[in-house]
Amino acid sequence: MKEINRRTFLKLAGVSAAAAALYQSSGSILAALNVVDQETPPGEARWVSSVCQLCPAECGLRVRVLGDVAVKIEGNPQNPSNHGRTCPKGQVGLHLLYNPDRVRTPLKRMGERGEGQWQPISWDEAIEAVATQLLASRTAGTPERMAFLYERPVGLLAEAITYFCQAMGTPNGIDMRPDALSKAIFLTQGWDAQPGYDLERTRHLLSFGYALLESAQPSVHLLSAYSVMRRGRPGDRAHIVQIEPRLSVTSVKADEWVPIQPGTEGVLALGLAWVILSEHLYDEAFVTERCHGFEAWSQAVLEGYSPERVASLTGIDERTITRLAREFADTSPALAIGGDAVGQQTNGLASQLAIHSLNALVGSVDVPGGVMMQRPVPLTPWPEVSMDDVTTQGLAQPRIDGPERYPLGHSAVHHLPEAILDGDPYPLEALLLYRANPLQESPDREAWQEALKQVPLIVSFDSFVEETSAYADYILPNHTFLERWIAAPLLPSLGYPVLAFGQPVVEPLYDTRALGDVLIQLAHHIGGGLGESFPWKDYPELLRFRLEDLMTIGDGTIRADTVDAFWQQLAERGTWFNTPYPFAGGDEGKPAEWETVLATPSGKFEFTPQMLQEELSLSPPYYEPPRYVGQEDEYPFHLRLYTLMTQASGPGAANLPHLHELYGLHVKQMWGNWVEINPETAHELGIEEWDEVWVESLVGKIRLLARLYEGAQPDTVNIPAGLGHTAGGQWTEGIGANPEILVSSSYVDELSGLVARQGVRVKIYKASN
Amino acid sequence: MPRWGMVIDLDKCTGCQACSVACRMENNIPFAGPEETELSRVKWWHKVLRFEEGEYPKVRLTFIPRPCQHCDNPPCVTVCPVGATYVDDEGVVRMDYNRCIGCRFCATACPYGVRHFNWYDPDYPEEVRAALNPDVPVRPRGVVEKCTFCIHRLEAAKHKAAEEGRELVDAELVNLPACNEVCPASARYFGDLDDPESTVSRLAHSPRAFKLLEELGTVPKVFYLKETS
Numbered sequence: 001m002k003e004i005n006r007r008t009f010l011k012l013a014g015v016s017a018a019a020a021a022l023y024q025s026s027g028s029i030l031a032a033l034n035v036v037d038q039e040t041p042p043g044e045a046r047w048v049s050s051v052c053q054l055c056p057a058e059c060g061l062r063v064r065v066l067g068d069v070a071v072k073i074e075g076n077p078q079n080p081s082n083h084g085r086t087c088p089k090g091q092v093g094l095h096l097l098y099n100p101d102r103v104r105t106p107l108k109r110m111g112e113r114g115e116g117q118w119q120p121i122s123w124d125e126a127i128e129a130v131a132t133q134l135l136a137s138r139t140a141g142t143p144e145r146m147a148f149l150y151e152r153p154v155g156l157l158a159e160a161i162t163y164f165c166q167a168m169g170t171p172n173g174i175d176m177r178p179d180a181l182s183k184a185i186f187l188t189q190g191w192d193a194q195p196g197y198d199l200e201r202t203r204h205l206l207s208f209g210y211a212l213l214e215s216a217q218p219s220v221h222l223l224s225a226y227s228v229m230r231r232g233r234p235g236d237r238a239h240i241v242q243i244e245p246r247l248s249v250t251s252v253k254a255d256e257w258v259p260i261q262p263g264t265e266g267v268l269a270l271g272l273a274w275v276i277l278s279e280h281l282y283d284e285a286f287v288t289e290r291c292h293g294f295e296a297w298s299q300a301v302l303e304g305y306s307p308e309r310v311a312s313l314t315g316i317d318e319r320t321i322t323r324l325a326r327e328f329a330d331t332s333p334a335l336a337i338g339g340d341a342v343g344q345q346t347n348g349l350a351s352q353l354a355i356h357s358l359n360a361l362v363g364s365v366d367v368p369g370g371v372m373m374q375r376p377v378p379l380t381p382w383p384e385v386s387m388d389d390v391t392t393q394g395l396a397q398p399r400i401d402g403p404e405r406y407p408l409g410h411s412a413v414h415h416l417p418e419a420i421l422d423g424d425p426y427p428l429e430a431l432l433l434y435r436a437n438p439l440q441e442s443p444d445r446e447a448w449q450e451a452l453k454q455v456p457l458i459v460s461f462d463s464f465v466e467e468t469s470a471y472a473d474y475i476l477p478n479h480t481f482l483e484r485w486i487a488a489p490l491l492p493s494l495g496y497p498v499l500a501f502g503q504p505v506v507e508p509l510y511d512t513r514a515l516g517d518v519l520i521q522l523a524h525h526i527g528g529g530l531g532e533s534f535p536w537k538d539y540p541e542l543l544r545f546r547l548e549d550l551m552t553i554g555d556g557t558i559r560a561d562t563v564d565a566f567w568q569q570l571a572e573r574g575t576w577f578n579t580p581y582p583f584a585g586g587d588e589g590k591p592a593e594w595e596t597v598l599a600t601p602s603g604k605f606e607f608t609p610q611m612l613q614e615e616l617s618l619s620p621p622y623y624e625p626p627r628y629v630g631q632e633d634e635y636p637f638h639l640r641l642y643t644l645m646t647q648a649s650g651p652g653a654a655n656l657p658h659l660h661e662l663y664g665l666h667v668k669q670m671w672g673n674w675v676e677i678n679p680e681t682a683h684e685l686g687i688e689e690w691d692e693v694w695v696e697s698l699v700g701k702i703r704l705l706a707r708l709y710e711g712a713q714p715d716t717v718n719i720p721a722g723l724g725h726t727a728g729g730q731w732t733e734g735i736g737a738n739p740e741i742l743v744s745s746s747y748v749d750e751l752s753g754l755v756a757r758q759g760v761r762v763k764i765y766k767a768s769n
Numbered sequence: 770m771p772r773w774g775m776v777i778d779l780d781k782c783t784g785c786q787a788c789s790v791a792c793r794m795e796n797n798i799p800f801a802g803p804e805e806t807e808l809s810r811v812k813w814w815h816k817v818l819r820f821e822e823g824e825y826p827k828v829r830l831t832f833i834p835r836p837c838q839h840c841d842n843p844p845c846v847t848v849c850p851v852g853a854t855y856v857d858d859e860g861v862v863r864m865d866y867n868r869c870i871g872c873r874f875c876a877t878a879c880p881y882g883v884r885h886f887n888w889y890d891p892d893y894p895e896e897v898r899a900a901l902n903p904d905v906p907v908r909p910r911g912v913v914e915k916c917t918f919c920i921h922r923l924e925a926a927k928h929k930a931a932e933e934g935r936e937l938v939d940a941e942l943v944n945l946p947a948c949n950e951v952c953p954a955s956a957r958y959f960g961d962l963d964d965p966e967s968t969v970s971r972l973a974h975s976p977r978a979f980k981l982l983e984e985l986g987t988v989p990k991v992f993y994l995k996e997t998s
Contacts, residue, residue: 094794098897257826
């Protein structure tokens with residue numbers, strides 16, 4: 001017990017009794033004044049590589065660890081995607097790990113679904129229970145009656161899930177987030193994926209709502225590319241035009257914001273093409289040598305899409321259309337990019353086609369400053385699954401969501417509730433969920449709720465109980481990303497292949513297990529062909545197998561003679577990559593063959609994709625006007641949904657208080673979302689700043705704070721998406737309102753099957769109390 | 770003696786706010802929660818300011834990241850009755866939490882609004898307490914706190930340099946504070962304004978350079994480079 005002398009007393013004067021007591025027991029003034037018992041974990045600090053999972057970018061991280069405690073996250077300087085930096089989301093990764101609302105053990109449902117009564121069970125019991133039911137499907141010869149819904153980012157885990165489904169004998173490994181751009185690339189260039197963009201070398205970016213500085217991925221790379229475009233090339237500053245329905249952060253930082261009516265981006269692109277064609281500003285060499293169908297397409301554009309006509313359809317005047325086209329075509333290299341929102345209209349795919357055609361017109365395909373094809377990381381291919389009669393029979397069944405009803409359908413998740421309720425094409429017996437939350441993010445939640453009741457087994461692998469996992473029978477909680485091995489090939493961006501690699505940074509805090517390990521354990525427990533298809537004892541062993549080819553090929557930033565040595569270097573550095581990008585139209589390194597990047601039937605960029613012409617008998621340029629949800633007279637406003645930089649994704653993403661406290665800088669709004677209304681429009685409606693209003697569509701309504709925003713067009717209102725949860729944690733529930741309620745699944749793009757999420761019309765009125 | 774300062778390039782800044790969060794995570798700043806936020810008690814040592822001008826469709830938004838300006842003539846130091854805040858001999862405006870009596874004259878005097886009073890003891894969720902940064906003390910209720918230019922990192926860098934028998938170099942200073950280290954746009958620089966070769970020194974002389982509220986005579990040591998078109 002330390003004596004308190006007069007000097008000490010004066011130092012402590014005015015401080016609480018608790019502090020005085022602390023002083024007496026510890027003898028330290030600093031400890032006394034630290035009312036939080038701040039223990040310094042023992043040992044030297046070390047830095048461990050990890051991979052962020054708070055958004056699809058999967059940036060490389062370095063985490064500072066003291067003893068067994070992670071105390072700070074920084075970016076991994078060796079990862080070329082985020083080069084040592086993180087966005088605001090990545091910075092709070094520690095709060096996903098150290099979060100009071102995590103699921104800490106496997107859980108079994110007690111009582112009715114959705115009641116929230118859970119009983120902790122052991123992992124043995126959990127694996128046994130789930131495996132038994134899945135085995136029953138196989139024994140009955142109906143393995144296809146299992147569906148596994150997942151959403152990016154999941155790194156190689158997405159591939160492991162798909163492989164598990166194949167080995168199980170079900171075609172129903174379903175990605176919750178398909179997009180239209182990858183289909184446009186498939187039609188014009190022959191490969192089904194989003195492209196990369198060489199932003200750092202482009203000199204003109206014509207962006208159709210591409211959320212470069214908000215929600216486009218990989219975020220840190222794009223923010224950095226913006227910085228390079230502006231100040232990284234002295235004397236050669238890039239020009240950015242942002243064509244989008246609202247003043248976003250990208251619009252703010254662009255050289256020009258062009259407000260446009262939602263759903264008309266594609267017709268604007270065709271109007272720009274008209275100018276480029278009629279003024280002969282296109283890249284003659286590229287169009288002649290590398291393109292198919294240019295004559296037919298250009299004739300159709302010139303006949304139907306004059307600036308005069310396009311002006312009336314988009315609200316953008318003819319002179320602007322002409323000027324934008326000339327500026328785009330006169331600057332080289334230039335890039336035209338359609339953001340995700342363009343694809344989420346009934347004419348989404350055709351619009352993305354029109355926009356991407358602009359790149360071909362000016363020769364910006366596979367040249368520096370243009371569009372690139374993201375090269376895969378050369379990992380060992382998955383083995384063939386062990387096929388027995390049950391698996392063969394199962395895989396021959398149609399997909400339960402029926403994406404093939406759309407010519408270019410990838411997933412048609414919005415059909416799942418009806419498929420389940422009708423038992424058509426077959427009943428669903430088991431639903432597995434990882435980072436998939438249709439009750440929150442998909443339209444028709446009542447139908448989903450009804451449908452979920454019909455499914456005998458629902459299993460969630462999430463680390464937080466959110467809306468859909470609340471309906472599960474079993475929760476087999478995954479580790480957070482800081483507690484597990486992660487291998488993540490970079491999503492389309494840099495063009496050259498990059499692998500981000502992360503190891504467990506701390507021992508698991510709770511009785512959770514890595515999903516990769518659980519898949520293997522389930523497979524072994526179920527046995528038969530499924531068990532044989534997983535000859536690895538755990539996920540790290542599976543990863544080692546995948547890395548063998550990468551090691552053997554001996555290219556890129558890591559060279560080693562054994563997988564063990566390769567693994568060690570990879571774990572240490574947190575990344576492998578291989579430069580340069582081999583532009584087919586460039587002279588760096590070894591240029592790729594044009595047939596690689598133009599893998600169409602003709603071996604050329606197809607302005608008139610053969611599938612559309614021949615199979616579907618469509619005529620160029622394939623464009624049709626958007627169909628909106630709701631008539632204008634009753635629902636006078638377009639609804640624009642967008643995602644903020646401060647909005648993370650995945651389980652627990654909305655339970656991160658620091659992000660809530662930043663949330664909407666452009667309107668200075670924290671802890672909740674709002675609807676942005678043009679001030680004059682608001683005045684006409686009798687709505688004032690801070691009023692609570694109802695936003696109502698054909699299918700639903702939500703109550704929100706009204707914020708008057710000069711960046712809103714008079715006939716378009718904007719709502720940030722991602723909040724309005726009813727489950728997920730103490731900082732999640734009740735914060736904001738969920739605008740997905742306003743979206744109707746009855747309006748889809750008939751080519752891609754995508755729901756027209758951005759084609760909703762709404763009415764707005766003051767809430768009465 | 771070095772004179773520490775910062776340069777922030779508004780032409781590169783995209784208003785992403787990674788800087789504000791990095792500062793919170795580095796310095797153990799607790800979140801306020803929705804109710805306290807309503808009462809304007811949210812604590813951001815570093816905050817991105819937003820200014821709006823114009824009317825639809827000619828609207829302009831400007832984002833200005835704002836740490837403590839570490840003024841050479843700080844009004845906060847002038848008004849403090851107990852000498853709890855002072856400019857050290859390298860130009861960093863420091864806090865002595867022991868002396869602070871919580872009168873908040875300094876917070877009132879600061880024209881940049883960088884100072885925050887602790888109305889409560891910090892209330893971290895139990896799980897988060899384990900992950901506090903041990904290099905930065907936690908502040909009790911009753912004292913004012915603010916950005917320190919990550920003085921703990923500066924001290925660590927000095928120790929390292931001394932151990933290695935050398936001076937600090939510009940390259941290890943540019944990204945020294947947590948806000949600079951995280952910035953995805955590499956828009957921020959830190960260093961010795963009195964070293965004519967340093968990055969901050971050169972950039973501070975840019976024709977694009979300006980300071981906030983310079984007319985008040987605070988002599989802030991954070992320089993901003995304005996956006997160009």
